[in-house]
Amino acid sequence: MTFAGYVLQQRGISILNEYNEELPGLSKDSENRDIIPSRPYIIVDTFGTPTGNLEPQWHDLTYEEVLKLGYVIVVRRGGWFAGQQVNYILMHKSKAGSERKMDRFPNKHYVKYDSANKIFKFMGRNVSPQGIALIKL
Amino acid sequence: MLARRDGRTYLISDQRYKRVNIQSNEIPFLISNDGFLVCIPIGKDMPIIGITASRRVGKTITLHSFKDRVYWYTNTGCIFISDYQNETKNYHLPNDSFLLELLKITKEKPIGLPKIHIYPNTNSLKEENLPPDSIKTSLPVLELIKYPESYFELKNSAMYLRNLYPKFEEINKNEGTISMENIENVINEHLAGNSMDKKVREGFENLKTKIIESFKDIASDGSLDIDLDLKERFGRVTTYLNVKKDGKEYWDYIFVGLVRAGLFPIFMTEDLLQKRKWENYISFIVNKIFNSIKNDKELKEKGLLLFIDEMERIFKKSRKKNAQRSIAGDSFVNIAKIGGPNRVGMIYTNLNYSELDDELISNTKYMIVLQHTSDKEVKLIQKDFTFEKRYVQTILNLKKLEAMAFTKEKFVKYNLITGEKVTDTEPVIGRILPPLSYPQPPGD
Numbered sequence: 085m086t087f088a089g090y091v092l093q094q095r096g097i098s099i100l101n102e103y104n105e106e107l108p109g110l111s112k113d114s115e116n117r118d119i120i121p122s123r124p125y126i127i128v129d130t131f132g133t134p135t136g137n138l139e140p141q142w143h144d145l146t147y148e149e150v151l152k153l154g155y156v157i158v159v160r161r162g163g164w165f166a167g168q169q170v171n172y173i174l175m176h177k178s179k180a181g182s183e184r185k186m187d188r189f190p191n192k193h194y195v196k197y198d199s200a201n202k203i204f205k206f207m208g209r210n211v212s213p214q215g216i217a218l219i220k221l
Numbered sequence: 222m223l224a225r226r227d228g229r230t231y232l233i234s235d236q237r238y239k240r241v242n243i244q245s246n247e248i249p250f251l252i253s254n255d256g257f258l259v260c261i262p263i264g265k266d267m268p269i270i271g272i273t274a275s276r277r278v279g280k281t282i283t284l285h286s287f288k289d290r291v292y293w294y295t296n297t298g299c300i301f302i303s304d305y306q307n308e309t310k311n312y313h314l315p316n317d318s319f320l321l322e323l324l325k326i327t328k329e330k331p332i333g334l335p336k337i338h339i340y341p342n343t344n345s346l347k348e349e350n351l352p353p354d355s356i357k358t359s360l361p362v363l364e365l366i367k368y369p370e371s372y373f374e375l376k377n378s379a380m381y382l383r384n385l386y387p388k389f390e391e392i393n394k395n396e397g398t399i400s401m402e403n404i405e406n407v408i409n410e411h412l413a414g415n416s417m418d419k420k421v422r423e424g425f426e427n428l429k430t431k432i433i434e435s436f437k438d439i440a441s442d443g444s445l446d447i448d449l450d451l452k453e454r455f456g457r458v459t460t461y462l463n464v465k466k467d468g469k470e471y472w473d474y475i476f477v478g479l480v481r482a483g484l485f486p487i488f489m490t491e492d493l494l495q496k497r498k499w500e501n502y503i504s505f506i507v508n509k510i511f512n513s514i515k516n517d518k519e520l521k522e523k524g525l526l527l528f529i530d531e532m533e534r535i536f537k538k539s540r541k542k543n544a545q546r547s548i549a550g551d552s553f554v555n556i557a558k559i560g561g562p563n564r565v566g567m568i569y570t571n572l573n574y575s576e577l578d579d580e581l582i583s584n585t586k587y588m589i590v591l592q593h594t595s596d597k598e599v600k601l602i603q604k605d606f607t608f609e610k611r612y613v614q615t616i617l618n619l620k621k622l623e624a625m626a627f628t629k630e631k632f633v634k635y636n637l638i639t640g641e642k643v644t645d646t647e648p649v650i651g652r653i654l655p656p657l658s659y660p661q662p663p664g665d
Contacts, residue, residue: 086354087313088335088484095480097466101459107356118405 095141241635241642248290250283250589251626252326253651257634257643259626263295267524267566269557269584270631271532273574273602274591274656279622279653280570281308281530282660283589287568288485288528288577289657294336298480298525300510301336301487302503305494305531309487310352312336313466314659323655326637328643334658336485339475341493341502342458344443355489357458358475359446360505362399363389371508372501373435374548378428381412399447404436435498477513478508481520500549503535507552515563524564524647527556532569550578557584574598589626589653592619602627608648615650 089110115192176209243249247260261268270287274280292299301309315331316324324331338355340346346357365372367386369379385407392403412429412555416422427447439445446460464471464476479486493499507527514520529535538549546554556565557580571577575598582605595598599616606627615623627631631644 086335088354091335091484094483095483097464098463099478100463101356101484102461102463104463107337107459107462110354121435185304203482 234595241368241637241640243635244440244633245295247633248287248295249327249654250287250290251624251649251651252323253286253634253636255651256637257649257651258327258637259429259631259649259651260635261628262631262633263297263524263566267564268563268586269560269566269581269586270568270587270589271577271582272568272570272591273577273590273593273598274570274572275594276572278592278619279624280591282622282656283591283624283653284528284568284570285656285658286654287662289334290654291568292485293332293525293657298514298520298523299485299528300476300480301485301530302507302526303490303526303529303535304338304487305490305534307489307491308661309336309338309489309531311487311659311661312487313354316656321655322548323652324657327654329657330653331657334485335483336487337479338487339479342444343492343496345443345495346443346492348395356475358460359444359458360502361460362404362436363393363444364509366504368508368512371552373432374501375428375431379430382408382432385411400441401437401447404447406432408433414597419509438498443645444496444502460626471551474509474513476510477517477520480523480525489577500535500547502551504547504552507549507556511552511556511560511563511565514565516607521564524566527565527567529553529567529569531579532571533573536576536578536581546578554578554584555579557581574601586629587626588628590616590619590626591624591653592621612648612649619650622653623651624653660664 092110097111100109241258242264245256246263248258248263249258250258253259272280274283280333288299288301292296300437313333313336315333317331321331338352340351340355340357342357342359350510351357352434360372361644363386364388366382367374373379373382375382378595388407388411389399389403392407393399397402408429413425436445440447446458459475462473462475462482464478464482465474466482476486478486488503490499490503493502497503510525510527514525520655528551528602532553535553536546553567553569554572556567560566588602588606590599590602593616596613596617602614602616603610606629608627612625619625625648627648628646631646632649634643634645634649636643656660
């Protein structure tokens with residue numbers, strides 16, 4: 085769901101077009117994941133609370149689905165600590181449905197520390213110190 | 222003064238910034254060099270605010286920061302009329318990097334805007350490039366016939382087309398749609414000069430051809446709400462919305478409906494600019510919005526501000542001798558003249574002050590001037606806003622994102638240290654407040 089759709093939902097307002105259809109981007113159906121890639125990135129901290137613009141459905145996505153949408157997971161720090169966090173997120177996701185637990189990222193989806201650092205510099209302060217981010221390539 | 226302790230800096234208590242409570246009808250936009258938060262009040266009349274600057278010194282950023290604060294702090298509706306370069310695609314994200322130190326002073330929290338992109342439906346628009354929060358719209362043919370002067374440049378002859386409205390309405394009622402064939406038939410049949418005078422008859426023939434050709438022109442672009450076949454070919458488009466709010470149901474023109482629902486509609490003109498009659502399109506939209514607000518009690522009370530980037534593009538160098546103002550320019554000047562009491566105002570940016578329209582400038586109550594490189598243009602501003610000559614040099618020496626604001630009415634100022642509120646008519650110099658939503662770097 086887009087931010088506009090979220091705002092409408094919060095205010096209890098509904099909009100339909102001339103054909104009695106819901107407008108794209110304002111759909112209340114949270115299953116409609118095609119909408120998500122409009123966002124260039126969303127930031128998720130260690131405890132699964134997004135600090136980006138909106139809560140919703142990232143927790144429901146599995147890792148494969150995230151990749152399918154063209155996102156990569158970027159961690160702020162290298163080393164085991166970052167790995168732990170990523171595992172946490174993946175475990176969190178596996179609770180939501182998928183049984184599969186990944187212990188390693190495929191290399192092509194892993195952004196190394198240096199470049200990630202640059203990206204975080206670009207993102208600025210809104211990333212929590214233990215932040216993990218999903219970035220669209 | 223600042224005291225140092227534990228390697229951190231603290232403000233001594235009497236120097237600490239107070240929390241100032243601005244009223245819901247005030248738009249803060251600047252922190253002045255003498256420690257005031259400067260606001261523009263919205264009274265019974267909606268303000269016309271101009272922003273002028275050289276290239277790349279913060280003109281668009283100023284407009285962005287205005288739109289965030291108008292949306293979140295006031296009850297006023299907002300519409301962004303012209304996004305020429307796809308700059309607004311990240312407005313739904315909160316600002317996360319830009320001048321956050323300044324936001325600390327005003328204790329503001331970055332937040333995105335619930336924006337909706339509205340694309341004019343054309344045959345060159347590529348569906349796959351559209352973001353998911355976007356709607357396609359088209360020109361409603363019945364509205365064009367009912368209010369021909371808002372789209373066609375027909376001058377006095379517009380009434381002949383308007384008189385045919387009942388006939389088209391009947392066709393629409395019977396057949397559910399109007400086809401190009403219907404338009405041609407009705408115009409050929411009923412728009413006839415019965416005069417004996419040969420010149421008058423010729424005039425009518427020309428008028429017929431002009432109107433039919435214009436309709437064909439728009440229809441071939443795909444931007445006319447006509448023929449079910451065409452509708453299918455160009456995909457579903459929306460012109461009217463059904464808004465359900467507080468137990469009531471409204472049928473509104475798309476922009477007006479989104480404003481009523483409390484969203485931030487943005488009209489995307491990147492694709493439209495390649496079309497021949499894009500100014501007419503903008504003119505139609507602006508007139509339609511203006512008339513809808515004027516005739517709606519609830520929305521009139523709420524008020525509306527239009528945001529226009531690069532206004533001079535729409536006007537087409539109207540200060541040059543004998544240069545004609547475009548039809549879109551006419552509709553904006555109309556709002557500048559009579560929009561105030563009808564609760565429609567606007568905030569526009571402009572690159573070359575000398576190219577702005579005289580009538581627009583004389584109705585602009587607030588002018589925000591960022592750094593200029595041309596001495597000539599600053600002198601023009603000085604002449605229009607009658608401020609002291611010493612400020613000319615000040616404007617030329619301004620740094621990036623610094624601004625000087627002039628008014629023909631008054632500013633509301635809050636002292637950030639004492640919290641005291643004053644009103645003032647003098648020019649103010651300071652730093653513009655950063656936007657609350659994500660500012661798109663130019664060319665990104």
